[in-house]
Amino acid sequence: MTQFMDVHHGMQGLTAEGLKEAHQADLAIEKEEGVHFEKAWADPKSGTVYCLSEGPSAEAVQRVHERAGHKCDEIHPVPLTV
């Protein structure tokens, strides 16, 4: 399993409730792809959302986001943490 950071752009105006709903939509189906979304951080002004997850591949992470209705724009494995 690898940790991934993915980034969504264009989410201007996102609310706390909207972020929570989007995260719940990921959590509801993530097990089917062997992924777990750990945390997300959002800047509603620039419309940027960062999601930290763990999963078997970047493709699996993207499949969860896509099926939940919010495909991400970038995904990077982040094998190094401090």
Added chain:
Amino acid sequence: MTQFMDVHHGMQGLTAEGLKEAHQADLAIEKEEGVHFEKAWADPKSGTVYCLSEGPSAEAVQRVHERAGHKCDEIHPVPLTV
């Protein structure tokens, strides 16, 4: 105090030791700017580093990174988390 996510590009080939040293360089001076760097995640292949911090402003976060020798390329406040 606000949480910030900042991003560094061009860090291809970064090692675990290099990330640790860079983080320690931030920690050594962060108090002077009222900032705290909480966590960082790195993808040595694409050269991308994400840093999560808390501080009074994006400028203060950038000043720490700049003084530590590794100015970041983007900083976003992330007032929403889940």
